[in-house]
Amino acid sequence: MKFYVALFGFASLIFTVLLNAENVSLEKVSGSEWRTPKAESVIVMQLDSGRVVIELAPQFAPNHVANIKQLVSDGYFDGSSIIRSQDNYVVQWGDPEEGSPQARSIGKARSKLKVEFFGDNSELNFEPIESRDAYAAEVGFVDGFPVASDGKRAWLAHCYGMVGVSRGMGDDSGNGSGLYVVTGHAPRHLDRNVTLVGRVIDGMSLLSSLPRGTGDLGFFESAEEYIPIKSMKLATSLGNKPVSQQIMNTNSAAFKEHIAKRTTRSEEWFLEPTGKIELCNVGVPSR
C-alpha cells in the first residue's frame, strides 16, 4: 500500500479532511431531504466519453426550456458538435453550420425567443444564504439552482456548471439551438444578460476537461477538432429509470447544515476559517 500512503501522506492531507467531514454530513441526511429531478425537466447528452445530465429550470425560463425540449425531441442536437472550449470560461455546442445555408432545420421550434431572466417570486422556493455578494443584494438557492435577487426579482446566477442559451446582438436572438455551460470561475457579469436554462447535475468533467480551442474565444479552428454529440435526449424517452441522480433539497435542514459546514470549516486542518461563504462556492450535494 505504498502507493496509497504516498498519496495521502505528508503533502496530500490538505483536502482529505474536507472530504471526510462532508461524507459524515451526507450520511446523516434522511431520504426525504433528497429529491430526484423530474424526468420531464432532464435532458441527457451522450458523448463518446460518457453522458452529461442537465436539469432544466422552467421556473425561470419556461419558453426557452419548452423550445429546447422541442429541439431535443426532434433530434436537433443528435450528431451536432461541441464547437468551443474557452479556458476558464465556457464550453459551447450546437450546429457548427448554424447561420450558413447548410444549417440544420429547427423544425417546429421557435427561431427567436425574448430573453427570460426572472422567476415569479410568489412561486419560488427562494432560500437565501448569508453572503456579501459582489453583484447582487441577495443570493441563495431555488430548487437546487444558484440564484441572485434584488429583493424583488430573482434570477439564475452564472456559477460553475450552469447552462445558458447563446445569443447574438438582440434580446430575442437566441432560441436554445446553441447552448453553453460555465466551465471556469463564475462569469457573473453575464447574469441577466444571457438566459440560463439549467445546470449540469452529472458528467460535468467530461465538458470541463475538454481540450481548449485555439481559435479566438476558444472556438475550435477545424471541424476535426469538434467533439461529436451522439445524441441529446429527453429523460422521459429513456425508459424506466431515466434519472439516477439525487440532488439535495436546497430548502432542507440538511442543506442548511451543508452551508454551515462550508462556512465555518471547523475541521482541524483549517488554521483560520473565514466564516464566510460565496454563492458559487456552496455547491449542491448530489448522490
Added chain:
Amino acid sequence: MKFYVALFGFASLIFTVLLNAENVSLEKVSGSEWRTPKAESVIVMQLDSGRVVIELAPQFAPNHVANIKQLVSDGYFDGSSIIRSQDNYVVQWGDPEEGSPQARSIGKARSKLKVEFFGDNSELNFEPIESRDAYAAEVGFVDGFPVASDGKRAWLAHCYGMVGVSRGMGDDSGNGSGLYVVTGHAPRHLDRNVTLVGRVIDGMSLLSSLPRGTGDLGFFESAEEYIPIKSMKLATSLGNKPVSQQIMNTNSAAFKEHIAKRTTRSEEWFLEPTGKIELCNVGVPSR
C-alpha cells in the same frame, strides 16, 4: 469561409464583442504600462504538452519562494508527476512517493516551513478595486497578484491560476515540494489557510484541461495516469531571453481602464451590465 461564418454567426456573436473591446483597449496601452516578470521570480515547468510559466510572489511568501527555488535548482521536480486533478478545484504535483521510504531527497531545502500569508503592507503596491467581496473587507492587486485585505494586512487570494503549497495538518507541515494550482471557481476559503506562492502566467490550459482523477479528491488512481513533469527550471537558468510574457502593470492607468471596462461592459451586446466586478473576474492582461 462558410466555416468562419458559421462560427461567428447567429449563435456565436455572444463573446465576439467582448474580445474586440478588449483588443482595442490593449492596443492603446503604452509600452511602459507593461512589465516583464523578473527572471529570478519565474519558474518554468516542462510537460510533454508544452510549458507552464509561474511567476513567484516573494513579497508574500519569501521563505517558501526561497525553498521552492532551492528545490527547483536542485532538480527536485525533474521527473516528478502531476498526481491529482480534481474537477472545479485544483491540480497538484510533486513526488508521488512523498511520505514513503522511496521518497526523493529534498537536498538542501528546508523540510518544514511555517505558513506565510501576509505581505509587509508598508512595502506593497496595493491597488484596491471597488468590489463587495464575500470574504474580505477590501480586495485589489499587488504586482499582478489578486490580493485581499482587512485594512491592516494583505494576503494573496485563491483566484484561478494561483499556485499554492500543499500542507498536512500543522501550520509548518508544508515546504514547497508539493504544489497545486487553482483550476476551478476560486476556493477563497483556502485564503490564509494555505501558503500561496505565485501565479501561472502562461500555459494554464495545459493544467486545467487535464483529465480528472477518478480517486477521492481527484487523485489519479494508478501511476499510469500520472502526468510526467519533464523538468522544472528557474528562468535564470534558461539562457538569454527566458521570459517572453509581459504582464500589465496593475498600478497603471491602463489597468484601471481594464477594470472599468470589465465593470461597465458598455458594449452594445450587453442588455443590462451589472456595473459590478469581483476580484477573481478582473483578470490581469498579458501579452
